Amino acid sequence: MTDRVPVLAIGDVLLVSIQTDLEDQMVLNLQEDLSDRVTSTGARGVIIDISALEIVDSFVGRMLATVASICSLLGARTVVVGMRPAVAMTLVELGLSLDGVHTALNLEQGIVYLRRAWGPSSAPR
Amino acid sequence: MTDRVPVLAIGDVLLVSIQTDLEDQMVLNLQEDLSDRVTSTGARGVIIDISALEIVDSFVGRMLATVASICSLLGARTVVVGMRPAVAMTLVELGLSLDGVHTALNLEQGIVYLRRAWGPSSAPR
Numbered sequence: 001m002t003d004r005v006p007v008l009a010i011g012d013v014l015l016v017s018i019q020t021d022l023e024d025q026m027v028l029n030l031q032e033d034l035s036d037r038v039t040s041t042g043a044r045g046v047i048i049d050i051s052a053l054e055i056v057d058s059f060v061g062r063m064l065a066t067v068a069s070i071c072s073l074l075g076a077r078t079v080v081v082g083m084r085p086a087v088a089m090t091l092v093e094l095g096l097s098l099d100g101v102h103t104a105l106n107l108e109q110g111i112v113y114l115r116r117a118w119g120p121s122s123a124p125r
Numbered sequence: 126m127t128d129r130v131p132v133l134a135i136g137d138v139l140l141v142s143i144q145t146d147l148e149d150q151m152v153l154n155l156q157e158d159l160s161d162r163v164t165s166t167g168a169r170g171v172i173i174d175i176s177a178l179e180i181v182d183s184f185v186g187r188m189l190a191t192v193a194s195i196c197s198l199l200g201a202r203t204v205v206v207g208m209r210p211a212v213a214m215t216l217v218e219l220g221l222s223l224d225g226v227h228t229a230l231n232l233e234q235g236i237v238y239l240r241r242a243w244g245p246s247s248a249p250r
Contacts, residue, residue, distance in 0.1 A: 004177070005144065005177075006142060006144065006174065006176045006177045006207070008140075008142065008174055008176075008207075008231075008232045009231070009232060009233060010135065010232060010233065010236070011233070015133075015140075015232075017131060017133065017142045017144070019130065019131065019142070019144050019145065020144065020145065049131065049133055051131045051133075052129070052130075052131045082131070082133075106133075106134070107133045107134060107135055107140075108134060108135065108136070111135070
């Protein structure tokens with residue numbers, strides 16, 4: 001297996017499903033792949049699904065915030081979806097607030113959020 | 126990490142992105158999760174993305190065919206998307222034909238195929 005997380009495209013949304021514990025190189029690859037794809041496709045939204053993650057620590061939290069900031073500079077909004085209830089509880093207990101990262105319950109809610117954020121004039125492609 | 130592949134939902138399509146080499150238990154879990162989700166959501170389409178897979182052997186091929194057959198019995202069509210060119214070449218060289226499995230270039234083409242297969246009367250939800 002490669003140490004890259006695949007980036008899928010649905011219309012003008014890019015979708016990343018994180019399924020393994022991320023190591024440093026994978027995070028760097030993901031940042032590179034995502035920014036390349038946002039640039040080449042003109043995607044306006046990025047959805048990161050973390051439903052497979054049982055642990056979200058400060059490293060993962062920082063990674064999500066960094067990816068969101070990079071995509072934001074390139075004109076794409078990022079939504080993190082699929083967080084498990086136990087993960088949310090742990091994050092709050094630890095005082096990790098995922099600053100600058102928008103979250104939604106699941107993939108569908110993430111798409112709804114993006115459509116709303118783009119405004120009524122932005123018809124989905 | 127759990128040994129389960131997350132199943133995402135987009136409208137009436139379920140999406141599975143396979144990113145790790147599948148072992149027997151993961152395949153069984155995936156079959157169970159997918160059939161549960163098809164049943165509970167009434168999904169009419171299942172898209173399996175294998176763009177992260179560098180090797181598709183007869184085991185994976187059989188798994189894909191089995192999943193497609195199960196979903197078909199439950200009323201959902203399955204499309205396998207994202208196959209790498211090298212994987213396609215190897216499959217043909219090995220004489221593995223992925224019988225009964227419909228394939229499409231990528232996620233978007235897979236959705237297009239499903240919409241067509243459902244016919245004009247089936248508006249997307």
